[in-house]
Amino acid sequence: MSENRKDIGGLLLIYHCPIAKTPAFIEDHIDSFREFSRHDVRTINTELGFPDGLEEFEFQVLVLSFTLFAWKPFFISQEFREYIQKSRAYKVAFFQDEYRFWPERSEFINGCNIDCVYTNIEPPYFDETYRRFTSAKKVVHYIPGYVSTRQIENGLRSSRPDSEREIDIGYRGRPTYHYMGKGAREKNVIATKFAEFAAGSGLVLDIEAAEERRIYGGDWLRFLGNCRGVLGVEAGVSIFDLNDEMRPRYEKIMAERPDISFDEISRLLLDEYEDKGVYNRMISPRVFEAASVRACQILFEGRYTGILVPDVHYIPLKKDFSNIDDVIRKFRDPGIRKTLSDNAFRDLIESGKYSYKAFVEEFDRKLSDAGIVVSKDPAVVGKDVELLILGHGYRRLFDLVALGEEKYLDTLRPYVALQHQYMAQQQQLADLMAGHIDLQGICMAQQQRLVGFLSATGPRAKVLRGLRKIKALLTHKN
Incomplete structure (x- = not known):
């Protein structure tokens, strides 16, 4: 250079x-x-x-x-x-x-x-x-x-009036790696446990934690805008491997036991490092997304970088779900939902402070x-x-x-060859079918002749007597 x-x-x-x-x-x-x-x-x-x-x-x-x-x-x-x-x-x-x-x-x-x-x-x-x-x-x-101009505009377009929203509480989480600790697992835990506790409550839930059920792009804000409320947790992890000493031990265990459960590997290794040293939890961009469509947020208790205040911007949910009944009671109140979502929109979006x-x-x-x-x-x-x-x-x-075009053509060529082979086989099948139809026609004609023969010779008993006479005559001749 x-x-x-x-x-x-x-x-x-x-x-x-x-x-x-x-x-x-x-x-x-x-x-x-x-x-x-x-x-x-x-x-x-x-x-x-x-x-x-x-x-x-x-x-x-x-x-x-x-x-x-x-x-x-x-x-x-x-x-x-x-x-x-x-x-x-x-x-x-x-x-x-x-x-x-x-x-x-x-x-x-x-x-x-x-x-x-x-x-x-x-x-x-x-x-x-x-x-x-x-x-x-x-x-x-x-x-x-932070909050972009595009997010504000898309949020306004995606947001529906509360009475027109079809989902009471929505959420999309994802599985996390064991080495990220209990904090990261909250993304999954809040989904599975909340759905469990809220079953039979009469609330319309659309809560998923599988990777293949995640929603992206404009569809994500439209989903949020169709929810009266959303679940959420802090971003980040609860294990911060500053000296890179835990990871090699973790990888050795996972290589030997790839199907090990989180609870078991926690007992063997991760508990030594949980919530030790550097605190690495923070407010998630999802909080701003939910605020932009005025969805009422139900969040696990946490610091949220000192930006959010419980019962001002969100309904706090204890991580052991001991206050779940109180959470659902608050959420059912349209006045509480509106107050919290309006506060979040005002302080997080409209203020421009986090833009x-x-x-x-x-x-x-x-x-x-x-x-x-x-x-x-x-x-x-x-x-x-x-x-x-x-x-x-x-x-x-x-x-x-x-x-990319060459790779596409490389992929396309065998597909085209298979298509030709399939078309040839289709033609062979059509020929066989035509032959089968011809044979069916011959068979039906022979059946018709037999029916005609039986009709011409009278009732079946008479035909049988005639056959016996013919047989007797032949026997006498011999």
């Missing part, structure tokens, strides 16, 4: 997302910088590879999305890593799901000289995490998701505090890099489309 880069100012946001379909929350995260930042923002998806010529340019700020660090190895090629390492820009990395891959995350921060980290970990735990293991100069807390706009404006202020001066220079060199990124993206897309 070139050491003499052209300084073009602005902000480069690097993220990763499969090109087939970008989930809404990732689009909201990326689009918010483009829409609300005072800086000149350009974006690159590492899924499309490293753009030729990018190494010639230097930005003021590099922002690395949490999507790059979703799995191991991280979605950052060696070319991207070298570019980040050599960059003189102010480097900001966003992280989520920080309970895993902690050694790899620390190594990346230190190896690439990241200046600022945005984390879902709460400030009381900064000292024992990022400040202890990394060289990052600044650590900032943020929540996993992406407010989040990015605060992000820009923190850049200013770090000495970053806003640069929106429409210079030719800036346009050049814009064209470079766009051109690379389109070329890569064309390559993938061509590759």
Whole structure:
């Protein structure tokens, strides 16, 4: 890579997302910088590879999305890593799901000289995490998701009047890995237990916890908008494997006993780590989604990042379900439902306090505090890099489309061959059927002749006497 880069100012946001379909929350995260930042923002998806010529340019700020660090190895090629390492820009990395891959995350921060980290970990735990293991100069807390303009508009479109909603209480959860602990399992527990306790209550429930029953995209908000109430839990996990010591032991047990139950592996291993060290529970983006369609929320008791207040924004449900009767009583009251859903809409959505706009404006202020001066220079060199990124993206897309077309044809060819074979077999079957019909016709004609013969010779008894006479004559002759 070139050491003499052209300084073009602005902000480069690097993220990763499969090109087939970008989930809404990732689009909201990326689009918010483009829409609300005072800086000149350009974006690159590492899924499309490293753009030729990018190494010639230097930005003021590099922002690395949490999507790059979703799995191991991280979605950052060696070319991207070298570019980040050599960059003189102010480097900001966003992280989520920080309970895993902690050694790899620390190594990346230190190896690439990241200046600022945005984390879902709460400030009381900064000292024992990022400040202890990394060289990052600044650590900032943020929540996993904010409210986008699109979400507000879709929420208003999807929301029905309370009297027209067909579902009383709805929910979609999912199975979780054992190593995430009891906290993560709450997503499943609240579904199965609530359905159990509310059976026979007369409430219309649409509660599922299986992966295949999850709902995505616009269908999800439409589902929420058709529910008077929804269940919910805190996001995050209750086991934070900071030193990466639990995971190898866990994997060894799972390799030997893949069908082991959660209770048993908890007894053998996980209980040692439950709710120890770093607290990693937080408000979920689902809370904002439910608030946007004014669905009354029934949530397990929790901190919810200090944003929600029980009996103001939601009906609190104890995790042992000991207050389930009181919860259902409150929920049945239309006045309570309206008050809670109106409060949540006002404080979480209408206030704008938790909007992406407010989040990015605060992000820009923190850049200013770090000495970053806003640069929106429409210079030719800036346009050049814009064209470079766009051109690379389109070329890569064309390559993938061509590759996909060839794979499609490879799949299609044997299918077409099978179709021809099937059509030939259909013709053979038709020929056999025609032959069968001909034989049926012959058989029916012979039957008809026999019936005619019997009719012509009179009653059956008379025919038999005639046959006996013929037999006697033949015997006499012999």
